[in-house]
Amino acid sequence: TIASTADQLLAAEETLTDLDSQIGDADFGVNIRRGAEAVKDELESNDFDAPEEVLYTVGRILISEMAGSSGVLFGKSMMEASDAVEDGVDSSSVIAFAEKYRDNVAEQGSVALGAKTMFDAIQPTVLVLKRIQEIDDSVSCAEVSAQAVKACEYGAQSTIPLRAKKGRASYTEWRSVGHPDPGAVAVLI
Numbered sequence: 101t102i103a104s105t106a107d108q109l110l111a112a113e114e115t116l117t118d119l120d121s122q123i124g125d126a127d128f129g130v131n132i133r134r135g136a137e138a139v140k141d142e143l144e145s146n147d148f149d150a151p152e153e154v155l156y157t158v159g160r161i162l163i164s165e166m167a168g169s170s171g172v173l174f175g176k177s178m179m180e181a182s183d184a185v186e187d188g189v190d191s192s193s194v195i196a197f198a199e200k201y202r203d204n205v206a207e208q209g210s211v212a213l214g215a216k217t218m219f220d221a222i223q224p225t226v227l228v229l230k231r232i233q234e235i236d237d238s239v240s241c242a243e244v245s246a247q248a249v250k251a252c253e254y255g256a257q258s259t260i261p262l263r264a265k266k267g268r269a270s271y272t273e274w275r276s277v278g279h280p281d282p283g284a285v286a287v288l289i
């Protein structure tokens with residue numbers, strides 16, 4: 101659920117701060133905490149009528165509560181993609197959501213693969229989800245998730261040798277080489 105994802109991100113605050121201090125300006129862990137706490141508060145204090153409403157609200161909260169580049173990227177992409185599930189949550193609408201989310205991150209961040217960002221973790225995950233559905237839509241949900249997580253791990257790891265080309269981390273020149281991108285690691289979590 102969204103609340104348990106928020107809990108896992110909260111538990112990773114220190115790791116994410118450490119990663120952003122190695123390559124950027126050390127604010128990412130705090131940004132994530134602010135976003136995760138505000139999302140949990142909102143989910144606990146409100147009733148929702150539909151899944152797209154939940155996603156839209158989560159996106160809106162991430163934009164308003166997180167500072168830094170990542171809040172708008174995570175939040176606006178979620179708001180924009182939320183209508184993909186307005187006719188219900190099933191394998192094709194989830195994949196449509198993921199693709200829309202990915203496309204929004206690419207557009208708003210004007211980012212492509214290899215810039216050492218969250219996009220490097222998002223893109224392989226979405227491609228694997230889509231590909232499995234195209235090849236065989238009878239694969240179990242657990243198996244699809246497991247494959248998508250593997251792709252995401254691969255994507256997050258692939259940022260290690262790269263030099264950051266976006267966000268604050270791009271100001272640190274070559275310092276980012278040899279460390280994973282914090283945004284990509286947060287996507288994996």
Ligand code: ADP
Nearest residue numbers: 128168169170209211217218266267268282283
């Ligand atoms: P900032 O770089 O402004 O300090 P945060 O610390 O909130 O932003 O978030 C850093 C993360 O945001 C990075 O690790 C990277 O994954 C992601 N990011 C930053 N800029 C971009 C961009 N233009 N496109 C995609 N992702 C980005």
Ligand code: MG
Nearest residue numbers: 124125127128
């Ligand atoms: Mg930062």
